[in-house]
Amino acid sequence: MNKIRKRRNIPFTVFISMILLVLFSGSVFAEGWKAGVAKVKITPEESVWMGGYGFRDHPSEGVLVDIWAKALVMEDASGGKAVLVTMDLVGISKIMSDSIRDRLQKEYGFSRSQIILSVSHTHTGPALEGNLIDAYPINSKQLKKTIQYSNNLVKQIVCLTGDALHSMHPVSLSSGNGITRFQVNRRNNKENELTSHTELKGPNDYAVPVLKVADEDGKLVAIVFGYACHGTVLSVYKFSGDYMGYAQLNLEKKYPDAVAMFFQGTAGDQNPIPRHSVALAKQYGGELAYAVERVLNEKTKFLSPELKTSYSEINLPMEASPTSEELESIAKNTNADYVQRWALRLLKQKKAGVPFRTDYPYPIELWSLGDQLIVAMGGEPTIKYDINIKGLLGERTFVMGYSNDVMSYIPTAKIIKEGGYEAKTSQQAYGLPSTWKPQIEEMILKEVVTLAGDVGFSEK
Numbered sequence: 001m002n003k004i005r006k007r008r009n010i011p012f013t014v015f016i017s018m019i020l021l022v023l024f025s026g027s028v029f030a031e032g033w034k035a036g037v038a039k040v041k042i043t044p045e046e047s048v049w050m051g052g053y054g055f056r057d058h059p060s061e062g063v064l065v066d067i068w069a070k071a072l073v074m075e076d077a078s079g080g081k082a083v084l085v086t087m088d089l090v091g092i093s094k095i096m097s098d099s100i101r102d103r104l105q106k107e108y109g110f111s112r113s114q115i116i117l118s119v120s121h122t123h124t125g126p127a128l129e130g131n132l133i134d135a136y137p138i139n140s141k142q143l144k145k146t147i148q149y150s151n152n153l154v155k156q157i158v159c160l161t162g163d164a165l166h167s168m169h170p171v172s173l174s175s176g177n178g179i180t181r182f183q184v185n186r187r188n189n190k191e192n193e194l195t196s197h198t199e200l201k202g203p204n205d206y207a208v209p210v211l212k213v214a215d216e217d218g219k220l221v222a223i224v225f226g227y228a229c230h231g232t233v234l235s236v237y238k239f240s241g242d243y244m245g246y247a248q249l250n251l252e253k254k255y256p257d258a259v260a261m262f263f264q265g266t267a268g269d270q271n272p273i274p275r276h277s278v279a280l281a282k283q284y285g286g287e288l289a290y291a292v293e294r295v296l297n298e299k300t301k302f303l304s305p306e307l308k309t310s311y312s313e314i315n316l317p318m319e320a321s322p323t324s325e326e327l328e329s330i331a332k333n334t335n336a337d338y339v340q341r342w343a344l345r346l347l348k349q350k351k352a353g354v355p356f357r358t359d360y361p362y363p364i365e366l367w368s369l370g371d372q373l374i375v376a377m378g379g380e381p382t383i384k385y386d387i388n389i390k391g392l393l394g395e396r397t398f399v400m401g402y403s404n405d406v407m408s409y410i411p412t413a414k415i416i417k418e419g420g421y422e423a424k425t426s427q428q429a430y431g432l433p434s435t436w437k438p439q440i441e442e443m444i445l446k447e448v449v450t451l452a453g454d455v456g457f458s459e460k
Contacts, residue, residue, distance in 0.1 A: 032077035032305025035171040035213050037222045037259045038163035039070040040156050042087065043239055044126050044149055049142045051090035052123025053235055054135040054338045054429060059142060060126070064240035064278070065249065067125055069157060070261045071164040072213070072222050074173070074369070076307035082114040082367060083161055084224065086261040088241040089119040090231070091406030093130030094361075096150055101404075103158045108165060113311035116365055116376045117157075118263045119402045122231040122242040128153070131406060133431040134342040171213050171221055174300035175372045177396065178208035178291035182284050183229035184273040185383065187420065191273050204228075204270065205386050208288065209398040210295040211372070213258075220258035223251055225292045226400065228265025228383055233272045233281040243272060246285025251292060260292075266401040268382035268409050268422055301396075303370030308455035310366045314447050315359040316440045321433040324350055342428040356433035363404040364444065366451035372396065373457060375448055376403035381410040382422060388445055393452055413438040 043066045047059040067088035075081045083104070097117055104110045127136055129150035138146065184194070188202030211224035231242040241248065244262045251260035272284055322330070324347065331343035349356070365376040373393055377385065377400065386399040401410075408430040409422045416423045416438045427435050 031170070033171050033173050034075040034168045035173075035221060036073045036164040036167035036169070037071065037213070038160050038167060039068050039259050040160045041066050042069045042153060042156060043067050046145070048145045048149055049127040049136055049138050050237065050239070051125055051127040051132065052232070056237070057137065058237070060239060061237040062239070064124070064234075064236065064238040065245055067122070067239055067241050067245065068248070069153075069160055070259050071157075071160045072224065072259075072261060073161065073164040073168065074307060075168060077305040080307045081110065082116075082307055082309055083110060083164065084116045084118065084261070085157055085161065086118045086120065086263055087157075088122050088245055089125045089128060090121055090123055091131040091402065092117060092119050092128060092404075094405040094407065095130045096128060096154060097405050099154050100157050103154070104161055107158060108161060111311075113309040113365060116367070116400070117404050118376065118400055119406060120231055120241060120244045120262050121264045121267065121380075121402050122240065122244060124234045124236060124238065124240045124242055126239070132429055134345060135338050135429040137337060137341075169215065171215055173303040173369055174212045174214075175303060175369075175396070175398075176210050176212070176295040176298065176300040178210060178295040179206050180208055180227070180287045180291040181206050182272055182287060183227070183267070183270040185269055186271040186273070187269045187415070187422065189273070191271070194273055202269075203383050203387055205265070205383055205390075208291040208295070210292050210300070211369075211398075212296055212300050220255045220296070223255065223258050223260045223292060223296065224263065225260070225288075226263040226265050226398065227288055228267045228386055228401070229270045229272050230267050231264070233275040233284060234278065235276060236278075240281070243281045243284035243288065246282050247288040247292070250286055250289035254289070254293065263400045264402040266377065266381040266383050266386040266399055268380040268401065268411070269415070270383055301372075303372050306368075306370055308368045310451040310454040311363070312447055312451055313361040313363050314443055316362045316443065317359045317437045318357070318432065318434040319437055321356040321358075322346070336425070338429050339425065342431065345431070346433060360407060360432070362407075362444070364447050364451060365404065366448065366455060368455045368457060372398070373452065374398045374400065376400040377410070377444070378403060378405040379408050379410040380406065382412055382415055384412045384414070385410065385441075385444065389448055392445065392449055393457060408432050408436075410440070410444070411436065413441045
């Protein structure tokens with residue numbers, strides 16, 4: 001005998017409440033997306049040289065908080081995939097990035113356009129092979145440890161991506177923007193005079209972009225969020241993720257079933273000020289986490305299950321390299337150790353007959369998750385890139401710096417004309433033979449618009 005289900009009438013007031021929940025809570029499930037997430041601790045197990053500051057004169061002395069690599073694999077309704085990997089590191093070189101991406105392509109079929117490798121730019125993580133090569137007074141023993149750690153990290157990222165792939169399940173994606181205001185434009189505001197300032201000068205973008213990944217029950221699976229501010233609150237000899245690491249820890253404590261993933265924005269000229277204390281790192285991390293939490297608890301925009309990706313490398317031109325005489329003078333007269341190391345290395349290269357590069361293959365990547373655009377840029381772009389890209393593609397656009405290859409600062413034409421650390425001497429810390437030509441800004445923005453067109457978006 002067939003059983004007849006008794007229809008259950010829903011009271012009108014409950015029905016209205018359900019409609020309001022769908023409209024305003026952002027908790028309704030949107031079918032079509034799948035995602036998998038995984039994390040792995042990447043804190044060095046022994047004392048190694050730390051990355052980010054050239055003044056350090058000895059290796060690490062322990063751990064303040066562990067550092068992590070995290071992977072989010074997303075799949076749209078048609079089966080298209082992409083993977084975002086975030087790492088609590090100061091940078092990543094082309095040699096390491098290429099190695100990771102080549103292996104991800106070989107083992108899992110991901111193309112360059114389907115992979116974003118994003119570092120947080122913490123200055124209390126380990127030094128890595130090929131990144132900031134002239135910045136550190138590192139000896140051969142410590143260099144060997146750095147290379148060993150870097151090689152192991154490549155293997156960890158590949159395995160991490162596999163773990164995320166194996167945990168794929170239906171999810172919904174939604175996005176929104178929060179705000180917090182502890183970043184300061186360091187080119188326009190002197191840090192030691194900040195307490196006497198009545199207003200801050202220079203361009204900023206205080207946006208906190210948030211990508212929310214939730215399962216069929218509305219439980220958070222992953223929280224991807226960003227901010228454009230250097231990871232330089234701390235300069236201790238203990239490993240940590242700086243304020244970005246504390247923000248992730250706070251969110252994972254609040255949402256224990258979720259993996260919190262931070263991406264750095266175009267923070268080339270943005271500093272956390274004041275700084276230099278653990279208490280401040282915790283404070284800024286708390287402020288950032290609260291900004292993210294506010295977005296998570298308000299209505300976010302659901303993203304249709306359609307993923308498109310595009311990737312390009314454009315050859316950014318450099319100014320003429322210094323002559324042997326100029327390098328000899330620099331090596332003899334400079335007061336900066338890293339500049340002397342740079343000059344002596346280039347002299348050795350010149351004497352060996354190895355030509356200097358005259359341009360650099362600069363990576364730009366663009367994803368669309370439904371109608372949410374994500375632009376990922378290499379190097380350390382300054383904040384006007386974020387502002388200009390949003391002007392071209394819309395204010396909702398997420399702009400990442402420090403992605404796929406961190407080879408130098410990426411200044412605007414205005415900053416190149418003004419000079420200073422971001423435009424000139426920082427290139428020496430990174431080991432480049434010369435500075436950028438001013439037209440790099442126009443070239444980068446033009447390529448961003450081209451890649452947006454490749455995924456079906458037009459300039460605003």
